[in-house]
Amino acid sequence: MARSHVRSIPHRLRLLRSGAPRDLWPVAAGAVALVVATPILVVVSSILTPSLEVWSHLWETQLAELAWNTIALITGVGLGVVVVGTGLAWLVTMYRFPGRGIFEWLLILPLAMPAYVIGFVFLALFDYAGPVQSWLRQVFGPGVWFPDFASYGGVVLVMTLVLYPYVYLLARAAFLEQSETTLEAARALGASRFRAFWKVMIPLARPSIVAGVTLALMEALSDFGTVAIYGFDTFTVAIYRIWFGLFDRGAATELASVLLFFTLTLYLLERALRGRARFYQTDGKVRPPTPKRLTGWKAWTASGAASLVVGVALGLPVAQLLYWTVTALGGPDYDDRYPAFMFNTLTLGTISAILAVGAAVVVAYGLRLSRNRIVTTFGRIANMGYALPGSVIAVGVLAPLAFVDHGLDAFLQATWGISSGLVLTGSMVGLLFAYLVRFLAVSCQTVEASLIKVTPSMDMAARSLGASKGEVLWRVHLPLIRGGLCTAAILVFVDVIKEMPATLLLRPFGYETLAVRIWQLTSESLWEAAALPALTIVAAGILPVLFLARSSARPRVGEWDDGTGGEGKHSRMP
Amino acid sequence: MRLLCLEGLTKRFSLQDLPALDNLSLQAGPGEIIALLGPSGSGKTTVLRLIAGFEKPDTGVVEIGGEIMANHKVFVPPEVRGVGMVFQEYALFPHLTVEDNIAFGLQQPDPLTRTQRVTGMLETVGLGPFARRYPHELSGGQQQRVALARALAPRPSVLLLDEPFSNLDTDLMAQMHQEVYTILRELGTTALFVTHDQEEAFMIADRVGILNQGRLEQFGGPEEIYHRPATRFVARFVGKADFLPGRVTAEGIETEVGYLPNTPKFPTGTRVEVMIRPDHIELIPDPMGSGMVLSRQFRGQDYLVAVQLPSGATIHSHQPSTLTFYPGHRAKVIARPTHVVAFLATKPWL
Numbered sequence: 001m002a003r004s005h006v007r008s009i010p011h012r013l014r015l016l017r018s019g020a021p022r023d024l025w026p027v028a029a030g031a032v033a034l035v036v037a038t039p040i041l042v043v044v045s046s047i048l049t050p051s052l053e054v055w056s057h058l059w060e061t062q063l064a065e066l067a068w069n070t071i072a073l074i075t076g077v078g079l080g081v082v083v084v085g086t087g088l089a090w091l092v093t094m095y096r097f098p099g100r101g102i103f104e105w106l107l108i109l110p111l112a113m114p115a116y117v118i119g120f121v122f123l124a125l126f127d128y129a130g131p132v133q134s135w136l137r138q139v140f141g142p143g144v145w146f147p148d149f150a151s152y153g154g155v156v157l158v159m160t161l162v163l164y165p166y167v168y169l170l171a172r173a174a175f176l177e178q179s180e181t182t183l184e185a186a187r188a189l190g191a192s193r194f195r196a197f198w199k200v201m202i203p204l205a206r207p208s209i210v211a212g213v214t215l216a217l218m219e220a221l222s223d224f225g226t227v228a229i230y231g232f233d234t235f236t237v238a239i240y241r242i243w244f245g246l247f248d249r250g251a252a253t254e255l256a257s258v259l260l261f262f263t264l265t266l267y268l269l270e271r272a273l274r275g276r277a278r279f280y281q282t283d284g285k286v287r288p289p290t291p292k293r294l295t296g297w298k299a300w301t302a303s304g305a306a307s308l309v310v311g312v313a314l315g316l317p318v319a320q321l322l323y324w325t326v327t328a329l330g331g332p333d334y335d336d337r338y339p340a341f342m343f344n345t346l347t348l349g350t351i352s353a354i355l356a357v358g359a360a361v362v363v364a365y366g367l368r369l370s371r372n373r374i375v376t377t378f379g380r381i382a383n384m385g386y387a388l389p390g391s392v393i394a395v396g397v398l399a400p401l402a403f404v405d406h407g408l409d410a411f412l413q414a415t416w417g418i419s420s421g422l423v424l425t426g427s428m429v430g431l432l433f434a435y436l437v438r439f440l441a442v443s444c445q446t447v448e449a450s451l452i453k454v455t456p457s458m459d460m461a462a463r464s465l466g467a468s469k470g471e472v473l474w475r476v477h478l479p480l481i482r483g484g485l486c487t488a489a490i491l492v493f494v495d496v497i498k499e500m501p502a503t504l505l506l507r508p509f510g511y512e513t514l515a516v517r518i519w520q521l522t523s524e525s526l527w528e529a530a531a532l533p534a535l536t537i538v539a540a541g542i543l544p545v546l547f548l549a550r551s552s553a554r555p556r557v558g559e560w561d562d563g564t565g566g567e568g569k570h571s572r573m574p
Numbered sequence: 575m576r577l578l579c580l581e582g583l584t585k586r587f588s589l590q591d592l593p594a595l596d597n598l599s600l601q602a603g604p605g606e607i608i609a610l611l612g613p614s615g616s617g618k619t620t621v622l623r624l625i626a627g628f629e630k631p632d633t634g635v636v637e638i639g640g641e642i643m644a645n646h647k648v649f650v651p652p653e654v655r656g657v658g659m660v661f662q663e664y665a666l667f668p669h670l671t672v673e674d675n676i677a678f679g680l681q682q683p684d685p686l687t688r689t690q691r692v693t694g695m696l697e698t699v700g701l702g703p704f705a706r707r708y709p710h711e712l713s714g715g716q717q718q719r720v721a722l723a724r725a726l727a728p729r730p731s732v733l734l735l736d737e738p739f740s741n742l743d744t745d746l747m748a749q750m751h752q753e754v755y756t757i758l759r760e761l762g763t764t765a766l767f768v769t770h771d772q773e774e775a776f777m778i779a780d781r782v783g784i785l786n787q788g789r790l791e792q793f794g795g796p797e798e799i800y801h802r803p804a805t806r807f808v809a810r811f812v813g814k815a816d817f818l819p820g821r822v823t824a825e826g827i828e829t830e831v832g833y834l835p836n837t838p839k840f841p842t843g844t845r846v847e848v849m850i851r852p853d854h855i856e857l858i859p860d861p862m863g864s865g866m867v868l869s870r871q872f873r874g875q876d877y878l879v880a881v882q883l884p885s886g887a888t889i890h891s892h893q894p895s896t897l898t899f900y901p902g903h904r905a906k907v908i909a910r911p912t913h914v915v916a917f918l919a920t921k922p923w924l
Binding site: 455460461464465467468476479 | 626627628651652653654655657658659661662663665666667668669678679681721724725728730734
């Protein structure tokens with residue numbers, strides 16, 4: 001073999017010299033990111049351009065109450081999830097007690113419960129007409145006192161029960177990543193086990209705990225179903241009411257911008273609290289703290305506490321839903337349109353998952369290829385959707401869509417004399433767009449997490465072997481991140497199925513999904529009928545939680561991991 | 575004939591920093607093996623990235639096989655440059671078998687030719703039995719051979735190697751140096767590799783370029799670089815070197831360790847700094863000697879002895895491991911350089 005075989009390139013070069021091709025990937029990524037960012041920017045810009053009349057009206061009527069309720073909600077839920085989440089994480093990492101192995105992942109499962117599901121189940125159980133109070137009245141007479149469950153306390157309890165796993169997961173990971181030696185050093189310096197935990201482990205885990213609380217509170221802010229049926233007025237409820245009651249889109253937008261303001265404050269607060277502390281990183285060689293064996297009553301108290309949480313947050317509602325479902329099947333409460341709702345839900349979930357993953361691949365790959373500041377900025381804004389409540393996004397989606405609708409209609413009228421009407425606003429397009437805006441971050445972060453594991457030199461190797469950028473994506477990246485793409489699709493799919501407020505606001509007239517159905521039935525206190533759709537959603541919600549449970553186990557070292565474990569929920573911060 | 579020609583390449587990554595590459599020019603003939611040697615951050619890898627097409631030069635020209643690949647107007651994307659590249663961490667595609675990795679860059683539509691080419695490459699690198707394995711089932715040395723075979727399979731006009739040996743342990747490294755050298759020579763491939771290990775550069779390369787802060791300080795044969803360093807940086811970076819102040823007189827360069835011939839032809843009276851390598855310092859045990867032994871480092875085959883001269887300057891000497899100097903001993907210090915290398919003094923006399 002010799003030099004004469006050297007690959008001849010000139011003929012291919014000549015093709016390229018004429019009009020060097022522009023780099024399309026970053027442009028495509030920028031375009032996708034811009035489209036997704038538009039609704040977010042619309043709402044943000046309405047903060048900057050307040051309408052005075054709307055504001056003075058809102059101020060006179062309900063703004064103070066809404067703000068106060070929201071602050072109270074954040075405070076209550078925040079305290080609740082910190083105590084329950086950190087406490088349980090501490091229990092399962094630092095102690096051995098009967099059932100610890102099972103509780104370790106059972107305690108994550110309540111995350112699968114949408115707050116509105118456990119919310120209506122509890123309301124049904126503990127409300128005045130519910131079985132618990134009826135029984136109490138039978139035993140102790142009609143005058144027996146019971147707290148009003150449809151109240152602030154009820155909302156905080158329900159949300160704490162489904163949202164504590166965020167804190168639990170992150171705190172547990174942070175505890176596990178700490179090293180036994182740190183703890184031993186503290187003990188050697190004279191600290192008791194408890195003091196060492198309090199003085200060393202908690203401060204080290206603080207950034208993780210703060211991140212967990214922030215995630216939980218963002219979910220609390222976006223919740224609509226629970227607060228609505230509990231009659232606890234927050235911004236999401238007010239937006240819904242103004243939207244459908246008064247058809248006042250302007251006021252809805254202004255309210256959405258206040259809600260957005262709360263969300264952003266939380267986000268910035270998290271940044272500030274995390275400060276310069278970094279998430280504790282392990283090189284895989286640290287020995288995690290050895291749990292201490294509990295015996296006797298202490299052991300049973302520990303098991304009891306964990307069982308109580310799992311039982312109340314998961315066992316009780318699931319059992320009640322099963323009971324209602326079974327008794328309702330075949331009875332008058334069974335709605336034979338259920339398969340149709342199911343079909344609608346699956347359709348929306350599947351299309352959104354495909355859209356979100358496709359968009360995520362374009363955005364993530366474009367960002368990988370280009371350090372262009374505009375593309376990066378849009379990419380970052382487009383990834384903020386997840387932090388925004390569905391109602392805010394619904395409001396934000398409407399304005400750009402209506403604009404396009406009117407433009408299209410005017411164009412068609414002018415050219416062919418036909419009217420397209422509101423093809424986008426009133427159709428599934430609007431809803432799918434809203435889902436894309438809200439959940440792009442989920443798919444994007446999962447895809448990015450997998451892409452990071454493909455080293456840049458692999459791209460370069462492929463390029464130097466003659467593959468174009470598109471071919472690199474197709475022949476190298478996609479096969480390598482297949483697992484991550486599946487994870488991303490499942491996460492988006494399940495999130496879409498659970499999503500309530502945006503679906504309610506944007507669904508085409510008469511188009512009903514499981515979540516919509518639950519809302520309609522529970523707002524009329526038809527608990528039994530809502531059980532089957534609710535149970536379906538809970539079952540679907542288990543999927544991503546299982547992914548999470550898997551990825552929150554200790555990372556295995558030395559294996560090629562494509563990120564299928566999915567950073568999932570804890571990487572959702574934009 | 576020049577196969578690879580770089581002309582005045584400059585690359586700046588940010589306006590505040592010094593350029594990553596500053597006006598670099600070098601040429602390589604067909605079949606030549608070139609090493610770029612420099613400390614980390616000296617711009618070595620940037621040179622490779624510019625040649626491969628992963629960066630655009632701010633100014634300057636990259637020419638391969640007489641075709642302009644990059645200048646102020648033209649920019650040919652990496653996939654059509656016909657440049658092979660071997661990465662420090664090999665960057666094998668983990669989802670492809672060894673043979674699929676090697677076949678990745680082959681554009682021949684005819685499957686028979688492709689298979690033949692892959693088989694040929696597997697033989698060349700001695701990995702025939704491993705064709706169906708996946709990269710993670712191979713040892714480090716085997717992975718490196720796959721990386722080499724993959725880069726060479728499309729018969730690139732130039733092969734670039736980015737610190738290709740730094741992930742191997744010492745024994746394997748020596749073996750791979752030899753193997754890679756043999757394969758490159760056998761195929762007559764023009765190769766440019768980047769390293770921070772001077773032994774490696776001297777062993778494999780026909781010519782070595784020394785990079786420092788983005789500037790090519792010297793480009794020449796290994797012996798020339800070692801014995802006649804063009805700058806202080808090269809002298810210090812390649813092998814150990816001490817600098818002693820000297821003054822040019824009619825008899826030669828006057829230093830603390832004697833007169834040295836004024837072969838660089840400095841005018842009389844010039845103040846210079848003379849480079850002295852430890853090989854060129856002779857120590858003779860002498861209680862009245864001017865040097866005092868400060869320390870000694872046992873290095874297996876010899877000692878590196880540090881000696882303080884009356885002026886306070888320290889000079890090093892290689893001494894056979896049979897000879898024993900201890901800290902505190904005095905010795906007579908004599909310089910016997912093969913070539914005198916001196917630079918104009920920058921520092922005032924101590």
